Amino acid sequence: MEIKVLRQILEANNEAAAQNRALLAGTGVTALNLISAPGAGKTSLLEKAIPLLKERYRVAVLEGDIATTRDSERIAALEVPVIQLLTNGSCHLEATLVSRALAELALQDLDIIFIENVGNIVCPAEFDLGEAAKVGILSVAEGHDKPAKYPLLFHELSALVLNKIDLLDYVNFDMEAFLTDFKGLNDRAPLFEVSCRTGQGVDRFVGWVANLLEGNSQTFHNMS
Amino acid sequence: MEIKVLRQILEANNEAAAQNRALLAGTGVTALNLISAPGAGKTSLLEKAIPLLKERYRVAVLEGDIATTRDSERIAALEVPVIQLLTNGSCHLEATLVSRALAELALQDLDIIFIENVGNIVCPAEFDLGEAAKVGILSVAEGHDKPAKYPLLFHELSALVLNKIDLLDYVNFDMEAFLTDFKGLNDRAPLFEVSCRTGQGVDRFVGWVANLLEGNSQTFHNMS
Numbered sequence: 001m002e003i004k005v006l007r008q009i010l011e012a013n014n015e016a017a018a019q020n021r022a023l024l025a026g027t028g029v030t031a032l033n034l035i036s037a038p039g040a041g042k043t044s045l046l047e048k049a050i051p052l053l054k055e056r057y058r059v060a061v062l063e064g065d066i067a068t069t070r071d072s073e074r075i076a077a078l079e080v081p082v083i084q085l086l087t088n089g090s091c092h093l094e095a096t097l098v099s100r101a102l103a104e105l106a107l108q109d110l111d112i113i114f115i116e117n118v119g120n121i122v123c124p125a126e127f128d129l130g131e132a133a134k135v136g137i138l139s140v141a142e143g144h145d146k147p148a149k150y151p152l153l154f155h156e157l158s159a160l161v162l163n164k165i166d167l168l169d170y171v172n173f174d175m176e177a178f179l180t181d182f183k184g185l186n187d188r189a190p191l192f193e194v195s196c197r198t199g200q201g202v203d204r205f206v207g208w209v210a211n212l213l214e215g216n217s218q219t220f221h222n223m224s
Numbered sequence: 225m226e227i228k229v230l231r232q233i234l235e236a237n238n239e240a241a242a243q244n245r246a247l248l249a250g251t252g253v254t255a256l257n258l259i260s261a262p263g264a265g266k267t268s269l270l271e272k273a274i275p276l277l278k279e280r281y282r283v284a285v286l287e288g289d290i291a292t293t294r295d296s297e298r299i300a301a302l303e304v305p306v307i308q309l310l311t312n313g314s315c316h317l318e319a320t321l322v323s324r325a326l327a328e329l330a331l332q333d334l335d336i337i338f339i340e341n342v343g344n345i346v347c348p349a350e351f352d353l354g355e356a357a358k359v360g361i362l363s364v365a366e367g368h369d370k371p372a373k374y375p376l377l378f379h380e381l382s383a384l385v386l387n388k389i390d391l392l393d394y395v396n397f398d399m400e401a402f403l404t405d406f407k408g409l410n411d412r413a414p415l416f417e418v419s420c421r422t423g424q425g426v427d428r429f430v431g432w433v434a435n436l437l438e439g440n441s442q443t444f445h446n447m448s
Contacts, residue, residue, distance in 0.1 A: 005229045038261045038345055038374060039366025066346065068372050089376065091315065091346035119373070120346055121262055122290065122315035141365035141388065141395075142263025148292050149343070150262060152313065164365065167394055171365075172421065197396065 013127050016095035020102060020130025027107040030216045031115055032209070033093075033129050035153060036137035037146075038119030041163040043071045044196035045137060045205070046114055050078045052206045057111040057213060062101045064093045064118050071116065081105060092123035095130055111213055121146070125153035132216060133158035136189075140164050141171050144178035147185055154182055157189045161205055166195040237351050240319035244326060244354025251331040254440045255339055256433070257317075257353050259377060260361035261370075262343030265387040267295045268420035269361060269429070270338055274302045276430045281335040281437060286325045288317045288342050295340065305329060316347035319354055335437055345370070349377035356440060357382035360413075364388050365395050368402035371409055378406055381413045385429055390419040 024031050034042045046061060053059050060081040063072040066089060075082040083101045085093060098115060105113070115131060117124040125134075136157040138146055141164055147154040154160070160182065168175075182191070190208060194201035248255050258266045270285060277283050284305040287296040290313060299306040307325045309317060322339060329337070339355060341348040349358075360381040362370055365388055371378040378384070384406065392399075406415070414432060418425035 037263065037343070037366075038370055039363070065373060067375050068369075070369055070373065089346075091344070118346065119261070120315070120344055122313075122342065122344055123347070139263070139365060141363060141391065142261075145292075145294055146262055149289060149294065151291050164395075167365065167391060170391055170394055171388075 010126065013095050016099050017128035017130040020095055020099055023102060023107070024113075024130060024132070027110075028216070029107050029110050029113055030213050031113045031129070031131040032212075033115045033117060033124075033131035033134045034137065035117045035121065035124045035134055035157075036119065037121050037139070037142060040119070040137045040139040040142065041161075041196045042116045042119070042137055043074050045161060045163065045194070045202070046075060046116065047078065048196050048199055048202040049206050049209070050075075050080060050114075052203065053112065053209060054078075054080065056210070058109055060105055060110050060113045062093075062098060062113060062115045064097075064116055066090070066118055081110075087118055091118055091120050092127050093117050093129055094127055098129045112209070121150045121153045125150075125156055133212065135159045135161065137161045137163050140167055140173040143172070144174045145181070147178065147181040151185055155185045157186060159189050159192065159205075159208060160186075161192045161194050163194050163196055165193045165200065166198055234350065237319050240323050241352035241354040244319055244323055245356075247326060247331070248337075248354060248356070251334075252440070253331050253334050253337055254437050255337045255353070255355040256436075257339045257341060257348075257355035257358045258361065259341045259345065259348045259358055259381075260343065261345050261363070261366060264343070264361045264363040264366065265385075265420045266340045266343070266361055267298050269385060269387065269418070269426070270299060270340065271302065272420050272423055272426040273430050273433070274299075274304055274338075276427065277336065277433060278302075278304065280434070282333055284329055284334050284337045286322060286337060286339045288321075288340055290314070290342055305334075311342055315342055315344050316351050317341050317353055318351055322353045336433070345374045345377045349374075349380055357436065359383045359385065361385045361387050363391075364397040365391055367396070368398045369405070371402065371405040375409055379409045381410060383413050383416065383429075383432060384410075385416045385418050387418050387420055389417045389424065390422055
């Protein structure tokens with residue numbers, strides 16, 4: 001019974017995600033689904049990356065939270081469109097909530113939408129939102145064992161940002177063990193060592209996003 | 225439809241939790257449900273606290289994980305009984321899984337059972353396991369805004385361990401804002417500032433656990 005209902009929920013979600021994906025492709029907008037544990041640095045990464053991306057691209061943000069609009073306020077200070085997605089207790093974003101937000105945005109005036117998921121590395125990995133790619137953020141303060149312990153997310157990622165690299169000297173993070181586990185789960189996703197506090201390494205992540213946008217826009221133009 | 229099924233799941237869980245609670249009370253065992261985000265330090269706290277508690281109390285651990293038995297191996301090294309609860313993808317422990325583990329333990333030979341939940345501060349807060357108290361762990365590296373953003377958990381806690389206090393100088397953690405938010409949600413739970421890395425403050429947490437055990441044991445004796 002539970003399993004059947006879960007399947008129905010996931011199927012309904014996948015249908016809405018496919019519609020979002022078609023809508024985004026049709027308007028040439030790339031959506032990235034940012035997933036991490038609470039406090040790993042999703043909003044901080046956007047605060048550092050968006051000012052660089054804004055120079056060349058038109059950016060918007062969908063801000064997923066269980067409660068409060070604090071992150072939206074931080075993003076709004078960057079002067080890009082932001083829509084708050086309040087889940088009211090739910091532990092992940094679903095594609096239908098994203099659909100409603102997409103309907104409120106002028107997609108033709110955008111190149112990229114960052115979708116900041118709820119802080120959770122379990123449930124969000126199961127719900128496709130229609131994004132072009134999932135980007136994970138892991139803080140070194142969380143420890144090197146997280147890929148092995150939460151394998152689905154790390155397997156699904158198109159890129160991983162390893163954040164708070166400035167704390168490496170002060171935490172027990174075994175880089176070699178981390179790389180072995182992560183590469184074992186996912187040998188395609190590039191890894192960006194970043195400190196959102198100092199800004200170190202953010203430019204490399206921004207370069208990856210820009211490449212993705214150019215590629216998607218190329219595909220789009222070839223398709224049209 | 226979805227809401228009705230969720231209610232059924234929660235009701236079934238609450239029934240199993242009530243049975244666990246009765247079983248534990250009847251045998252004079254105190255269970256603590258440890259809840260935190262991934263990498264906040266649940267296992268590290270047990271690694272520091274159990275050697276101190278073991279001097280006076282008989283301790284066992286139920287180790288909840290989605291995948292791997294790594295944390296169980298760390299706990300087994302402390303030479304206390306440990307049972308691995310693998311959720312196989314699920315984002316929280318449920319009371320029925322705990323029931324099965326309790327049936328495998330010699331409860332009459334125990335004083336305290338730590339139940340380490342899956343690393344997640346959303347879903348575990350909704351599922352009663354039959355514990356005497358929920359203990360939260362928050363790492364200062366996660367940021368001061370977590371109580372406001374994940375209010376249900378912080379409201380439900382009987383105690384909060386603020387871990388990685390040794391990193392305070394290296395992260396942007398506004399203690400005053402944190403205390404305002406946390407005390408606004410929960411004015412009963414004591415707060416323990418701890419570094420599981422250096423051991424600082426663990427003794428105060430252990431003192432609180434010992435008090436709880438003495439109180440529960442008192443209640444138990446009064447009841448009998």
